[in-house]
Amino acid sequence: MLGYIACEKHASESGRRYYIASVDKRVSVHELQSGIVLKVGEVADMIVDKGVVSSAAIIEEDEAQEYIAKLQESVVSEAKAQLNPKPYVRGIDALDRTTAKMWKHIATAALVLIRKLMLGAPVVVRFHNDADGSSGAYCIYRAMESLMKKLGSNHEGSVSWIMHTGVSYSANDASYDTLLVNNYTSVEKPLLMIIDFGTSTDSNNGIRQAENAFDIIWLDHHPIVEGFEGTRLKNYMNPWLFGSDSNYTAGFLASMLGRSFSEINLPVMEDASFIGDYSEYATAGKQAVDTAMILDLLTSDTRIGSGSFHNRISPKEIGNIFKNHEKMEELLGYANNKLGEALDAGLDAMRRHKAGNGDVFVLDFEKVKSEESKYPLPGRYASKLLDRLREIYGPNTVVIVHVGAYISIRLGKELGERIDLLATISDIKSRYENLVEGGGGHRCAASIKLRDKDAKSTVLKELAATFKSALA
Ligand SMILES: [Mn+2]
Known part of the structure; x- marks a missing residue:
């Protein structure tokens, strides 16, 4: 298999891991282990057995350049081909008008995200710990998952999901995230995605620091505070900038980003974001009300949902809980009671x-x-x-x-x-x-x-x- 060594995850217990982007008829990306040291940026002809590289021959400079150029070209054209050109229509006029206005910007952000995934770049997603933030993270997670499948990938991308308990992105958060991606060497700049934070000027230092290490996609719906620097980010999106307001939730916006490049269809999660944030677009469907309640519980007390003692829950864990009907009923009873x-x-x-x-x-x-x-x-x-x-x-x-x-x-x-x-x-x-x-x-x-x-x-x-x- 011929492939571009696009990213390396440095030694962990499981050894060296590489993200290899390939182009044959189409672009694909693979997560592989290797006992052999590969160099990020090179093109190698590899023999792969059960996800492990067993031999690798480095391709000559000229041929490699040609391969990389072809790959880069394919990444651009295939990323574009993933996009759904028509804005998603939910059937609520005011909401749909805002989506239509934002669609071009949503697509621009989607291209950035797809590119990072195609080239195996490290991604950090921070989402607010409430029904709105976590439903948004879940929608994006499902959209990424579907894209990775389309890419013939054997992994979920090198994505770190961080449930964020505050309302601003501090310099400490930026340091933490930078350390996280320092575990990788990547040809593509890592990506930071923020879902449903406030627009506090307390985030300014964090934003400035994160810009060095990351491209940033920032999805929010809080009224914009004067002096907040997030708005100057290229992929900052907020319905307030498009004539709408907080009723257009961050979770719904994240779902729109997901819908812009995948076939995800998660209307209950979208509704849960409306209910969680008291949006006027909320409907009172029982399934959505229950979903919002459970997301609220899971993001408040992570022990209950995931049994984990760290203050985290990932979209994958959330998905597993929603698949388990008995667990859902049990959690719902508990939440209502409490x-x-x-x-x-x-x-x-x-x-x-x-x-x-x-x-x-x-x-x-x-x-x-x-x-x-x-x-x-x-x-x-x-x-x-x-x-x-x-x-x-x-x-x-x-x-x-x-x-x-x-x-x-x-x-x-x-x-x-x-x-x-x-x-x-x-x-x-x-x-x-x-x-x-x-x-x-x-x-x-x-x-x-x-x-x-x-x-x-x-x-x-x-x-x-x-x-x-x-x-x-
Ligand atoms: Mn919100």
């Missing part, structure tokens, strides 16, 4: 501030959180608590849930029109710069991180007062 208990406890423990024709509720999450499980996480809990409170007290309801140095704020859609939540937060950030480390989110769901939890009462008072006067 959530119900926590909501009942919350209704007892919260403080109510009456204000004009509405109410501001404040809850210390320490009073409701469970000892044995991380589920539900405070942010998502705050959303569910708001649902419950709106049923009891009506739409003019604001919920503030705080734990440690974190404060989560939730308000209903109607109030979101009247109260500028993000402006309130940036105002508090600038007035209490020494107390507040960061904050942001969506119009009706946002959070604040304090530098020190002792500053909490000051900021809570300030928030409650602001909302009370807005409701008066």
Whole structure:
């Protein structure tokens, strides 16, 4: 077999591994082990037995150059041939209009992704740990899997899936990711994909650092904060830049990226992203509601889903759980139970501030959180608590849930029109710069991180007062 040594994964327990790109009639990529040392960038004629290179003859310079040129040409033309030229149509007008506007940009990003996969380049995907972020990661995973199959590949690509528990991409994250891809030598620059992070300026250092090591595809749907540098990335995509808003979820956008180059069809996952993020495109189908609930559980408490003690869950593990009907039922029962208990406890423990024709509720999450499980996480809990409170007290309801140095704020859609939540937060950030480390989110769901939890009462008072006067 004639092949281009496109990438090497340096010695691990399983020995040296190479990603070899070949072109015969079509491009294919193979992950092979080899006892023989191969050099990245060279073309070799190899004898391969059961995924192991048993002999390799290096091809002469001229012939190699010719082969590489032909391969590169084929990569470009075959990547293009994968693209679905027509924008996907979901059947929801406003949503579909946005998809159509973004399709060219989605296709440009898809070409980058396909190229990296065809040439065996290392890929790091970081996704937010909620239903939206994880459904997006799952859709991309399935699209990549289908492409690798088409390429006749025996592997899933050198992709690292990282569940991300924060809302910004820090310099530390960039260092970690760079170390990860330093395990590889690759002819192609590695790829970093970000799904459903915020647009906080806290990400700027991380972005600048990551740009050295990676090409970046960044999929998000948070309102864009002034000074956020992600928007200048070539493959930064956000519906806010195309006349839409947060209702167009990052998970749906990731699915669109997947649909742009594969035949994946995962409408339940797409719906789960809408439900998880309270998008107006959400429908109330039971399967999607259950899926969102389980994604929420799996990304809150990874032990429950994968049995793993590290704080990770991969799309593959998520897929395995969704294939297991009994496990699904069991997890659903568990999640409903836990959530119900926590909501009942919350209704007892919260403080109510009456204000004009509405109410501001404040809850210390320490009073409701469970000892044995991380589920539900405070942010998502705050959303569910708001649902419950709106049923009891009506739409003019604001919920503030705080734990440690974190404060989560939730308000209903109607109030979101009247109260500028993000402006309130940036105002508090600038007035209490020494107390507040960061904050942001969506119009009706946002959070604040304090530098020190002792500053909490000051900021809570300030928030409650602001909302009370807005409701008066
Ligand atoms: Mn989201």
